[in-house]
Amino acid sequence: MKTMMMILLFALSFPLLVHSANYYVINAEGKIYVEGKLLKTGDKINDETEIKFTSVRDKLYLLSPEKGNFLIQPLNKPGNAAPNWITLLKNALPESKYYKTASRGEEKPTLLFNDVYDLMGFFRDRVTCLPGTQFSVNTEKIQMNGNSTLQFESVAEGNPIPGIQTIPGGFVLTGLDTSGIPVALKLYYIQPGDKKEIGTFYLVAKSRAAVRNELALFFNLPENREQTPANVYYGQVLPYIREAYGNTHPGMIREIIQKDLGIKAALPE
């Protein structure tokens, strides 16, 4: 009888013993609500929290003390008429899919890939990209239409795979995770009946703000103020970029220096 009572008590108390994991908001991109309040950095939620996304582009970056970092996005499975805007956190298991974001139409590409060998030379070892970077291709040699395209594939399961958005005369990488953590990827050039491997490399995506802050360090040093921007660019910035970034779009670096840092002097191409 005593044993039966013990079992009954244990069974009744079991739901109370179930551990509910906490998650802390690192970053909420877009407008994401919990109980009518806008989620912000540092907010604590758990498995049972009902989260409301307002756009398919919303992203919720979470830190779980127990399980690591997570990215939660609104579910938008094929066949669904509309995305699931409201979901319990525990049910929010998004597909490994990234959504295209708007590209910067006013920027002119400056890096030109004349043929696949140029692509092979660039997309190898380590590549650093910024969201919105436009790459130019010679469309006579590298056709990018409905039948021919460039495509990323992940080297390891679960890695986020950026998208490639074709624009007139080139392409833009979309869905970049700007956490700065290298992701191993393969790039293929796909044509009807042919899939050519361009290269295997580690892609590091950095936010424009992070790059701007790094570059600002060079131009803000007191001893560098007497030097011309071109000298700082050649003598310090370029060696640093080569070492720390691997292959990157030089036009973006120049543009950040000129536009974001307000250094008006013309930098050498």
Place this chain on the structure above:
Amino acid sequence: MRRKHKVAWLRFCRKIKAVKVPRLWKFSFLHSLFLLLMGYFWLGTSYTFEDEALLIKWTTLIKKELMGIDPKPSPDEVLFINTAGSKIPVYTDADALSLKPAVELITDREQLAHFLDLLLPFKDSIPLIVADVLFDIPAIGDSLLADKMTKLGDKILSVSYMPETDSIVPPLFDVPYALSTYRSSAEMYFKYPLAYKQEKTVPTVMYEKTTGREIVRKGPFYGDHGQLLLKSPVTNFRLTLDDFRLGSDLRQKNFSVHHLETVINMGQFMDTEDLAILFSGKMVMIGDFSTDIHETVLGPMPGVLVLYNAYLTMIHGDNVMKLGWLLLMIAGFTWITHRILSGKGLYLLEGLKRRLRSGWIHFMIDSVDEILYLAILTLLSYFLFNIHISILIIFIYLKLGELVLDLIKTQKKL
């Protein structure tokens, strides 16, 4: 009963003694011991040939990717902190001939101190904090950081390095440290030595601190509680960058890289219980995941991950010369020596040899045959015992020996 066993043992010994082992096999056995010793010392050096690099790369990929033999540590055992986003500039003496900047970007000491402050309440439950960060240049926040490090006592391990001048550059603070330097001749990382110029390296000290054991050096050999250790084991990468991911399935635990600044900011909002979950029972590895990158057989890898894998290699005993491994090596080397000396044995390319008559072509075909056997031996060694052996140097030695023997035989005939 004991007497019965003794009699049986004596009979067995008598039978073994009665077996007549041909002199050539005896010599091959003795020579295998010499080859083993040669392999031991060669593995202890920093040299790895490009061809061996290829073999190491492919055996690793076959085992991990094709056969799926790839045991991983648990995400509950380790916490990685990325300092790449927490840099500040410090001014250094510029070399007029250098294109390198006169400014160095170093880890923000104040941020690091704030992070260590978060760890302090849990220091008893943290096995070890490894700061793969050089503290060789004075900077703002040094006193604050030194204070936190002192409070952590022997729970923290900092690093020193050895430049080309061969003199160790220790940290500026009074903090436990070990040498974070390896040498490579192939512009690629392969192996971390247990010690370098008598100084124990970071993985060795990590192993000693977490296990409470001591690795001792006796002459040219290294030992751990009576077990003979390889001095520079080829690192068996159990954790690579591909294992880190931004999770999307809340039911799974992931290896995550936490940005130093993010953890400090989150620390303000987190409950004590959650901070305990985040830190307790985990080895904390602090390092730069963006710029401190080393080329390895599995692709570019941050230095802090190289250190952790070198530590895992030791923890899993992949540097221990086990009895089974010794027997495999002795058997393999004995057989290969006997085959070279006697010209008898299994020849994989015998058919090709019969078609071609030239002595030099025979020599080349035999070489291919022998390198195949040595490759099979290193495959077995890696698949069964996680130990890569250097076969090229052994192969070169064997072929030189074979040439000398042939010359002697020819001289005698003349």
